[in-house]
Amino acid sequence: MKNRIQTFLRERDIREMMAKNGYGLQQIIEEMLKIGYKGLQLPERIAEKIDKYYTPEEIDYIRNLSKKGIQISFHHDQHNTNLAQKEKIYLVNAKRSIDRAVALRSDYIVFHLGFVDFDEKPYNTPEVLEEGRKNLVRNLDYLIKYATKRDIDLTVENNHKEEYEYVRNTKKIDCETEDFEYLRDELEKKGKVIKINYDTGHGFIQGAWVVKDKRDIKSMVEAAKKFAFSFVDRLGKNIYATHISDNTLTSHDDHMIVGDGIAPIKLTLEKMIESGYQGNFLYELHLESWLDKYKGKSILEIYKIAYERLLKMLEKIA
Numbered sequence: 001m002k003n004r005i006q007t008f009l010r011e012r013d014i015r016e017m018m019a020k021n022g023y024g025l026q027q028i029i030e031e032m033l034k035i036g037y038k039g040l041q042l043p044e045r046i047a048e049k050i051d052k053y054y055t056p057e058e059i060d061y062i063r064n065l066s067k068k069g070i071q072i073s074f075h076h077d078q079h080n081t082n083l084a085q086k087e088k089i090y091l092v093n094a095k096r097s098i099d100r101a102v103a104l105r106s107d108y109i110v111f112h113l114g115f116v117d118f119d120e121k122p123y124n125t126p127e128v129l130e131e132g133r134k135n136l137v138r139n140l141d142y143l144i145k146y147a148t149k150r151d152i153d154l155t156v157e158n159n160h161k162e163e164y165e166y167v168r169n170t171k172k173i174d175c176e177t178e179d180f181e182y183l184r185d186e187l188e189k190k191g192k193v194i195k196i197n198y199d200t201g202h203g204f205i206q207g208a209w210v211v212k213d214k215r216d217i218k219s220m221v222e223a224a225k226k227f228a229f230s231f232v233d234r235l236g237k238n239i240y241a242t243h244i245s246d247n248t249l250t251s252h253d254d255h256m257i258v259g260d261g262i263a264p265i266k267l268t269l270e271k272m273i274e275s276g277y278q279g280n281f282l283y284e285l286h287l288e289s290w291l292d293k294y295k296g297k298s299i300l301e302i303y304k305i306a307y308e309r310l311l312k313m314l315e316k317i318a
């Protein structure tokens with residue numbers, strides 16, 4: 001199998017490498033490519049300041065990476081958009097994000113979907129959920145058209161429930177497999193294809209969520225696997241890209257290096273490959289959650305360990 005390992009470049013990691021190593025953005029990217037990563041996902045918070053903080057040469061450097069076979073993608077800042085609601089400002093933010101991604105010649109952009117509020121009604125009112133889903137379909141229909149015109153793919157990411165879901169009186173519409181089937185079917189009626197950025201870690205947490213006894217590891221792993229396999233069976237054709245990480249199957253959303261958690265990640269990647277998945281395997285690590293494990297190691301050293309671990313796992317599959 002062709003090496004398809006990529007990584008997300010998180011803002012806090014970028015800042016730390018800048019502060020500790022004195023690197024510029026270009027140097028950081030070069031170091032990542034030296035490790036072996038074949039593509040990079042850039043966070044919006046870096047990109048939105050790009051004209052201010054980076055030289056035209058650096059911007060040019062990113063724009064030219066695709067010519068060297070490096071895939072560049074872009075992660076929309078989920079905190080300023082909720083596509084399940086009808087306020088126009090969210091569409092404005094989303095379009096601005098697509099423009100930034102296009103300016104960097106990104107191949108695709110990742111969006112989170114959103115949630116509906118239940119401030120005045122009981123949380124399980126079906127009408128409110130229905131309205132949120134309809135807003136999503138309308139907004140995605142519009143944004144997919146907008147992105148296609150600009151020659152960039154739009155992807156949407158799956159998420160996971162959290163313990164405090166109903167305490168905040170909101171319900172996310174991007175956790176259940178049914179949410180994505182609904183969007184797929186409704187968008188299909190409008191001649192659009194939904195492309196999913198499948199976050200393996202989120203899928204595992206969502207699966208294990210139904211097991212209430214968090215000490216029952218065996219049942220949690222089984223439930224996580226069941227969810228992932230069913231998602232691939234039902235929506236595999238729509239999975240376009242990935243976020244890869246391991247975790248402890250709790251809603252802490254650890255974003256660990258593969259092998260450091262207990263998630264059935266190898267089986268899931270195997271299942272995806274068997275089902276014909278052609279996209280990347282893109283790490284999304286949250287180093288700050290488990291840095292003690294790699295005490296004394298630099299960020300680049302940790303990314304190297306991560307790369308080698310995933311490479312070894314994929315070689316065993318292929």
Ligand SMILES: [Zn+2]
Pocket residue numbers: 157199243284
């Ligand atoms: Zn993700």
